[in-house]
Amino acid sequence: xxxxxxxxxxxxxxxxxxxxxFGSNLRRARRSRDLSQGExxxxxxxxxxxxxxxxxxxxxxxxxxxxxxxxxxxLPIERLLPADAEIQKQRHGLDRVRTDHVAxxxxxxxxxxxxxxxxxxxxxxxxxxxxxxxx
Numbered sequence: 001x002x003x004x005x006x007x008x009x010x011x012x013x014x015x016x017x018x019x020x021x022f023g024s025n026l027r028r029a030r031r032s033r034d035l036s037q038g039e040x041x042x043x044x045x046x047x048x049x050x051x052x053x054x055x056x057x058x059x060x061x062x063x064x065x066x067x068x069x070x071x072x073x074x075l076p077i078e079r080l081l082p083a084d085a086e087i088q089k090q091r092h093g094l095d096r097v098r099t100d101h102v103a104x105x106x107x108x109x110x111x112x113x114x115x116x117x118x119x120x121x122x123x124x125x126x127x128x129x130x131x132x133x134x135x
Contacts, residue, residue, distance in 0.1 A: 017090035020057030021082035022066075027055040029073045029080060044068040 030040050030051075037051040044065065053059035070077040082090075 013091045014087070015060070016057065017087045018082055019054075019060055021086045021090050022061050022080060023055040023057040025080045025082065026051075026069060029069070029075055030055075033073055035073075040069075040072065043072045 030037070035043075036048075037055070038048040041048045041051045045068075046065070050059065054061060054065075066077060066080055069075075070080055073080075
């Protein structure tokens with residue numbers, strides 16, 4: 001039988017929720033210091049793209065980066081770390097948005113692609129190819 005801790009640690013969406021909430025906290029802290037992503041990146045020795053990915057919850061955070069961000073932004077580490085309530089709220093949002101770990105934006109892209117392919121499939125390309133040959 002699994003304990004509550006084991007169930008929480010291994011639940012889908014936990015890592016993504018932690019990354020997303022941390023990223024939001026980092027963005028908020030950076031903006032409150034009136035720093036650009038590039039400026040923060042230069043101060044902590046990362047690329048601007050890495051900062052953007054972290055703030056967007058698309059990149060896992062390493063522990064020493066949390067320390068560097070807190071020190072650079074002159075904040076207690078706790079201000080950057082997600083609270084359990086924030087993680088749970090984000091996880092429930094992710095559960096509604098994701099289908100088998102597919103992000104909503106990906107689902108929308110796939111739906112739009114399917115519609116486009118269906119529309120293109122309905123066109124008679126053989127007829128258009130014949131018209132092009134006769135020109």
